[in-house]
Amino acid sequence: xxxxxxxxxxxxSVLAAVGAATGCSSSSSTSNTSSGATGTLDWxxxxxxxxxxxxxxxxxxxxxxxxxxxxxxxxASKATQALQLAHQANKMPDVYSNVVxxxxxxxxxxKWVHEVTIPxxxxxxxxxxxxxEGITQLDGKLYGFPMFSLRQSSTLVWANKDHWSKAGxxxxxxxxxxxxxxxxxxxxxSAGIQPLTLAIGADGGRIRxxxxxxxxAAGFPGYQGLQFTTGEYAYHHDAYVTVIEFLxxxxxxxxIMPGSNNFGVVDARTRYASGAVGTFIxxxxxxxxxxxxxxxIVDKLASGQILxxxxxxxxxxxxxxxxxxxxxxxxxxxxxxxxxxxASFMTEDYQKGMIEAMDxxxxxxxxxxxxxxxxxxxxxxxxxxxxxxxxxxxxxxNPAQARVDALRKPVTPHVGNIVQGYLxxxxxxxxxxxxxxxxxxxxxxxxxxxxxxxxxxxxxxxxYVFTDWKPGQDYGAAK
Numbered sequence: 001x002x003x004x005x006x007x008x009x010x011x012x013s014v015l016a017a018v019g020a021a022t023g024c025s026s027s028s029s030t031s032n033t034s035s036g037a038t039g040t041l042d043w044x045x046x047x048x049x050x051x052x053x054x055x056x057x058x059x060x061x062x063x064x065x066x067x068x069x070x071x072x073x074x075x076a077s078k079a080t081q082a083l084q085l086a087h088q089a090n091k092m093p094d095v096y097s098n099v100v101x102x103x104x105x106x107x108x109x110x111k112w113v114h115e116v117t118i119p120x121x122x123x124x125x126x127x128x129x130x131x132x133e134g135i136t137q138l139d140g141k142l143y144g145f146p147m148f149s150l151r152q153s154s155t156l157v158w159a160n161k162d163h164w165s166k167a168g169x170x171x172x173x174x175x176x177x178x179x180x181x182x183x184x185x186x187x188x189x190s191a192g193i194q195p196l197t198l199a200i201g202a203d204g205g206r207i208r209x210x211x212x213x214x215x216x217a218a219g220f221p222g223y224q225g226l227q228f229t230t231g232e233y234a235y236h237h238d239a240y241v242t243v244i245e246f247l248x249x250x251x252x253x254x255x256i257m258p259g260s261n262n263f264g265v266v267d268a269r270t271r272y273a274s275g276a277v278g279t280f281i282x283x284x285x286x287x288x289x290x291x292x293x294x295x296x297i298v299d300k301l302a303s304g305q306i307l308x309x310x311x312x313x314x315x316x317x318x319x320x321x322x323x324x325x326x327x328x329x330x331x332x333x334x335x336x337x338x339x340x341x342x343a344s345f346m347t348e349d350y351q352k353g354m355i356e357a358m359d360x361x362x363x364x365x366x367x368x369x370x371x372x373x374x375x376x377x378x379x380x381x382x383x384x385x386x387x388x389x390x391x392x393x394x395x396x397x398n399p400a401q402a403r404v405d406a407l408r409k410p411v412t413p414h415v416g417n418i419v420q421g422y423l424x425x426x427x428x429x430x431x432x433x434x435x436x437x438x439x440x441x442x443x444x445x446x447x448x449x450x451x452x453x454x455x456x457x458x459x460x461x462x463x464y465v466f467t468d469w470k471p472g473q474d475y476g477a478a479k
Contacts, residue, residue: 039067041337045097045326046079048266049288049359057353061344065337077202077264087112092329094338098144101205105406107327108138114328115141116339122346127363129321134395134402136324144324147345148360151388153317154206154283155213156380157181157304158290163278164302167191174304177311178246185255185279194277196250197257200423202264204416210281211415214243216317217306221471223318223391225415225441228475231464233441235415236434242309244419244430251423261423266293273297284384287377288358301376305383315383316472318391322363390474392466403457407448411440 043058051073058071072093074082079099086092092112100112107113123145130146131137157174164171167187175181185195199206212224220239222228227237250256257277260268265282272280273290275297280286290297306315325345328338344350354362355371361381368381395401413421418434421427445461452459469475 042093075266092331094332103405133399146322147325150319159302171302199268201262208416228469285359303376394463
């Protein structure tokens with residue numbers, strides 16, 4: 001998900017900007033209900049695959065909640081800004097998806113969220129470790145709960161079966177290593193097919209996430225630049241350099257579609273879904289997102305694992321405990337109904353709808369195999385089940401780290417911005433730029449730790465050091 005961006009509202013009032021964002025944006029779509037109920041409960045999210053499911057669900061829930069539920073979809077590259085503008089104007093929707101990019105402590109202190117109360121029967125359906133201080137709750141107050149499995153990836157390889165077959169390639173056996181994958185792209189190009197697109201543009205959030213994933217698969221022993229066993233930031237690690245140099249080689253050889261450096265997620269996915277390109281690197285949710293854009297693509301979907309530098313390398317990735325899928329905003333005039341709407345997402349009907357929509361997978365991945373989801377989606381889920389592991393987290397070890405997270409600030413340029421600059425040629429010394437990012441991120445953590453300690457928090461850099469971490473397995477018990 002993209003991180004929080006800070007933009008000035010030059011020449012326009014906040015309220016005017018919010019009106020434009022919510023009423024006139026071509027990247028958003030609103031489903032209003034008219035069930036005869038009174039009042040309106042506004043619900044915003046960025047899940048393109050769930051758009052029809054959520055439009056229908058809003059209508060179904062309007063009666064039980066005794067209020068009109070209005071669902072609005074924003075594409076991922078637009079949602080963060082729309083929410084930021086709404087927050088500045090105190091016009092937040094009652095319910096919104098977790099796309100802002102701030103840790104829970106910062107959301108609480110910044111008055112983004114409202115405490116949530118969920119029924120006991122819903123709470124009983126969730127794993128015991130779904131409620132974590134600093135992740136889904138703070139100071140014992142619950143602000144949300146996970147909807148999605150941690151075993152997912154933003155960086156699978158998606159192919160168009162027709163294009164790959166035309167080029168003499170087997171779409172059901174997508175190459176796994178850099179060399180073989182690049183060769184396959186070359187064959188697509190020789191067959192007159194645009195080989196590959198990526199979502200490199202917008203705020204760089206998606207390519208940042210994908211480089212983080214690919215670096216793990218390339219051997220980086222950590223997450224988002226943070227090494228598990230040392231607790232040190234090392235974006236300048238050889239794994240990051242290897243990944244970004246590989247992307248540059250694809251770009252230099254004109255195997256990446258022109259314009260990709262400016263494409264947001266929907267821009268790039270539209271090219272793939274429409275058949276304009278043979279291959280797209282995207283999340284496990286690509287199946288549902290592509291179907292939402294161009295339904296005929298469904299029969300042409302094929303998927304492969306995250307790429308690794310060398311054949312035979314284990315494609316292992318690591319994720320933290322799932323955070324909340326949705327929040328109730330602090331601005332909500334009806335927080336009880338908003339909480340009930342979020343709780344309804346855990347019902348069997350909605351869970352089945354999530355799987356059929358083929359977006360992020362639900363907590364119970366075992367439901368996917370018997371679903372009507374297409375084989376390419378099921379294959380992607382099976383890969384993630386076997387190759388995505390629970391990572392160690394400072395906040396789980398020491399919940400007081402929530403006070404540190406609340407004081408962290410976005411560091412820019414981040415990895416995605418560095419990729420943009422390096423591919424465009426404005427950055428010449430890649431490793432030096434990555435070292436600057438490591439140093440800046442370390443400095444930001446240090447200032448946050450110092451302030452938290454001064455305020456009485458019992459925290460230290462040692463909370464980030466996990467010398468007992470081992471690759472290729474869950475850290476602790478993943479329920």
